[in-house]
Amino acid sequence: MKIAICSDIHGNIEAFNRFLEVINAEGIKKVLNLGDFVRGKDPDKIMDYIMNDSRFESITGNHDEAYCLEIEKSATEIDKKYIEWIKTQPGERVVEIEGKKILMVHSRPTSNKCAPLMYNGGTFNEFMDDYPDGMDLVCFGHTHIQLFIENFYGKKILNPGSLGLAIEGKVNFAIIEIDNDDFTCKLYKI
Template sequence: MKVAIISDIHGNDLALEAVLADIDALGIADIVNLGDHVSGPLNAARTADILMARNIPSISGNHDRYLLTLDPTGMGLSDRAAHAELQPRHLEWLATLPATLVYRDAFFLCHGTPASDEAYWLEALTAEGVVHLAARSAIEVLATGIKQPVILCGHTHTPRAIRLADGRLVVNPGSVGCPGYDADSPVAHKVEVGSPDARYAIVESVGNDWSVTFRTVPYQHETMARLAAQRNRLQWAQALATGFLGG
């Protein structure tokens, strides 16, 4: 079994198309999607159309939930920009997506952690806002009760694979469409992956175990950076152009 894992597209339709083309070229039929599909100052509606047409098994991320539950006046800039583009059919599709999903009895999908779409699982923060690998004990606790051998999470946009003590594998594929962001909670911090490429992962069964391959896919990132700049989202533009936030 070979499955492509995508996550955190954030309305970047060109990055999504490049990743899907790469997956198709590799002959991989199974794809799962870990949420945060459309939020951002890019092309939310077209991104949703692509995903809906492919009918990829998908879950909801925290920004998908915000789009469904918050009044637009109370949304952040990225959610508000996406909401303004989306049609009722797009929101109806988002409303059908579960918070977690079991795929082919082997994969457990969540966005952040099994219990929260906002919490970091494989990363932790210092009091000064430095992002680092979480303690193994903390990662293990959050996997309690999950029976599947492969656990998939997104949210932090950071590609990572962690092997638990019992052999289970926890994989974050990284972000298809947003290579850097900052956040204020629980302390101010930023995440940068260091390149503008689209990212995803491939998980494959090998005998009685599983292997992970992380893919970086070049695409027309300059086009998306220009779009973000035109919409006065300069930090987005910097991240899309370079993989760094600057400053």
């Protein structure tokens, strides 16, 4: 089974549409969205799509949480249904697909709110200690930097990069394929 993983869409509808073209051509049946889908020019179009496409499993990122607070206090830029939907999404999620446990997080619990660094001044080991054992794949976003580590103390680690605000200006995401008892991962920069 092929699974697409995206993060940090940031309201970029052009990048999102390019992503959809690829995943539809690849026959993707499941999409793991690691948060930060707002704070750009078209968050409503992106959220309409995500809310109505059953392939998407989503979590919130720091921008989603902050955006809801700002919008509730001021003029409504996003319809109330979007705010309510964002509030129903967890900050982390474990999904099981074909017997594999996949942890979806946006960043560390201690840095998701405001600190820009994934490690929050710590080591990669400390980052991994924040999350439960028994995960076959840990997926995170937030840094906008693609990363795939095949084996980190028995875990696979993936950051798909930023779909909507990539550092090098390309649309970044990943597709993993679960085949028998293993994962393969392809990082996309289009």
